[in-house]
Amino acid sequence: MPFTLADAIEAYILSRLDEAGRGILEVRRRELADRFRCAPSQINYVLATRFTPERGFVVRSRRGGGGGILITLLAYDEVADVLRRLHRQAGRGLTQAQAFDLVRFFHEQEIVTDREARLVQAVFGALSSSPALDSDDLSGLRGRVMQSLLAVLMS
Amino acid sequence: MPFTLADAIEAYILSRLDEAGRGILEVRRRELADRFRCAPSQINYVLATRFTPERGFVVRSRRGGGGGILITLLAYDEVADVLRRLHRQAGRGLTQAQAFDLVRFFHEQEIVTDREARLVQAVFGALSSSPALDSDDLSGLRGRVMQSLLAVLMS
DNA sequence: GGGATTAAGGTCAGGGAAGGTCAAAAGCGG
């Protein structure tokens, strides 16, 4: 087992997340970088590769003086599991029909309300009426939008 | 939480606005600056970044002796009107910051729920991290998405 | 009445403190 710096940072964050209880932890990028004697961007790398939505994490940050990084571990349940799988799949892009079907599915499963469904459908409708995008780009964009939506639904 | 001076001043103003009842509050810049031990211009900073029209506030001020700053929350009956104006304006495109502020405004006005706001913000976030779109196209796309959303909200 | 004084508030540039991005270099397993 090659225990890399990234692994160590991951383990450290996980343990602090654990001891913090409540599944919420705030860290400073600079502090972590100092503690592990590495470039600050290394922290971004760890967050990007380990603390992903697929693994049930939500990471938010704020820049500027008094900024910081908030890491949240989402509760595990079956719905979340399905959402996570969908999240992974959406990364490969979506047709408009697929996007609409997913939204309808969420609605049927009562994962989203009636109005939430209409709002989201409106979004996908607007996307598709976009010039300046060929169908491949559009598919990728739909996928990313869906992923972001799923991240919210999982939180 | 990353709680800065600006956050504290914002919270203080909001609480006084709240306890003052119907949406009007008068403050003195100097007094606030003294209370928070900061430069008076810090108050301007907070007003400029937090109490913006896009978030539903109107700030007026009088200079000179006996001057002061009047902070007003937009009244409910003005909101429908604002939505129509916004719909027209959105047609000309939106920056990401404008889109976010609008969503925030809707949330503050209780036009959208907490989760609806997060979903919609997730959408605008995803749009902005989109390759294959230059900033003009992006601006236009945000505008069309916002128009579609407004159409749902007005229905 | 009119200038001087005083008491507000406004603007702007700049420094410092976060965090973000991206490409290139370095390691490493096969």
Add this chain to the structure above:
DNA sequence: CCGCTTTTGACCTTCCCTGACCTTAATCCC
């Protein structure tokens, strides 16, 4: 050697806060 992951470094954006300097209004006092 090749390809993937890790790590770094240079450069960028955002946000907070202050200080120097400016504008406007009320008041004082002749």
